[in-house]
Amino acid sequence: MNAPAAALPRPPSPGYFASHWRSLDYFNLYRLTLAVALVFSGLLFGGSDLFRAGEGERFQGYAYTYLVIAALFVLGIRARWPGFQIQLTAHIATDIVVVMLLMTTSSQLAGGMGLLLAISVASGGLVGSGRLTLLYAAMASIAVLLQHGFSILGGREVADSFFQVGLLCAGYFAIGLLAHALTQRALRSERLAQQQSDELALLNRINALAIENSPDGLLAVRGDGVVRHASPRALALLGVTTPVVPGTTRLADCAPDLARLAEQVRPGTEASLTAPAAQLRVRCIPLATPDDSRVLVLEDQTQAAQAAQRLKLAALGRLTANIAHEIRNPLSAISHAAQLLREEAHDPAGTRLAGIIENNARRLDRLVEEVLTLNRRDRLNPATFDAAALAGLVDELRQAEEIPADAVIVSMPDTLRFQFDPDHLRQIVWNLMRNAWRYSRKQPGSLHVSAQTSGDTVQIDLADDGPGLAAEHLGKLFEPFFTTDAQGTGLGLFLARELAEANRARLAYVPGTGGARFRLSLGGSD
Missing domain, CATH: 1.20.140 (Butyryl-CoA Dehydrogenase, subunit A; domain 3)
Structure with a gap:
């Protein structure tokens, strides 16, 4: 029927x-x-x-x-x-x-x-x-x-x-x-x-759009612990996969850690919460309703820290761009004077002092160049790379760093093809190879550059046979100005990751044994 x-x-x-x-x-x-x-x-x-x-x-x-x-x-x-x-x-x-x-x-x-x-x-x-x-x-x-x-x-x-x-x-x-x-x-x-009903409906739509597009997660919870509203961003930050029914689901059932923390957080105060998806900062805002409802604001501290780092680097980049010529002109004079001093020095002490001056002048020049490169991260001119082009780039950088030919092993399929900005890829591979050679055993086969494809995804790995990274350094690995080398600037890996993200790629450290391994993951092209 x-x-x-x-x-x-x-x-x-x-x-x-x-x-x-x-x-x-x-x-x-x-x-x-x-x-x-x-x-x-x-x-x-x-x-x-x-x-x-x-x-x-x-x-x-x-x-x-x-x-x-x-x-x-x-x-x-x-x-x-x-x-x-x-x-x-x-x-x-x-x-x-x-x-x-x-x-x-x-x-x-x-x-x-x-x-x-x-x-x-x-x-x-x-x-x-x-x-x-x-x-x-x-x-x-x-x-x-x-x-x-x-x-x-x-x-x-x-x-x-x-x-x-x-x-x-x-x-x-x-x-x-x-x-x-x-x-x-x-x-x-x-x-x-x-008219008031139409204005209220418009205001509700505006609020809904603002909540859905907010970088922070918002949770409205009644005094008895029942969820009145949960934004998609809040559920993503908390790693909640089960359906949340407003007015029925209890906060303790979908996010028990947050429920325990919400009982301790007083209005106007903040607390930290380690969620499966992120490190969160929780703020409590009372709504002054008869049922003692309140809003829990979840802020992703990781994104806030990254934003602060970008602001810091952007400010530093603008400053360096303005005074780059003012810095490089004295550096050129210092380097030239150091070379003359080395030529005229007749004792080992004078030669050693001239070498110190030259090394520090090169270090300052490299720091300025890296920050200037960071400022140009969004100027993309993508080109097509294949296995031969990538192998040629590796060999060119090997010669520039004076790395023996037998120390680098390159293995990649002939069908390898991907799109990337040539200058950015050169900077990324150069930073990775320089660090890898610095911490490797400097023997035949110490560096291994490999590539593999899986569907439309391309993965380029660069590994060394050095001691690897200490566990306490993993969290700070890509932070700007963090380095374990007294001669390093602390911008190499940070710059490499920023350039990778500008090309819609991802640079990450791959934990394992037998040295350090970094992986550049990006989308391939036909």
């Missing part, structure tokens, strides 16, 4: 809210109820002296017709066709015509039936937001006056009763004016509420 089709949404009506149609629906429900009551009244009192001879059956006919018309109006309201104002005017006109006809059936019921039109006029003003209210009052007044006039001409009424009919018509206009004033006030309130 096929499932029932979903109800189609009602078509919109320009210039009217959904509340207008609901009000019209309720008004028609009143008319249906009134029509049923009139039908039963005709059945119960149709043969009584309340009606003149034969008028009881006519009263019942009018009542049944009114019931059928009210039932048909239900279909128009549901379809919202024709327009709202047309339907409302048709409702009021029907009420006026039917009530006028009912008034002709009994002089005793004429006054009471006339009061029914007051309800129709008031409902027309309230439902229609005050539009055409005075028109409805005028239509009802004209209909009552015409009916009363025909009754006088027919001898069923006397002329003195015009005063009562005039009061009834004045009541129609008074009710119409009051309904108009009330509906205008209600309409202003509804428009203001709609």
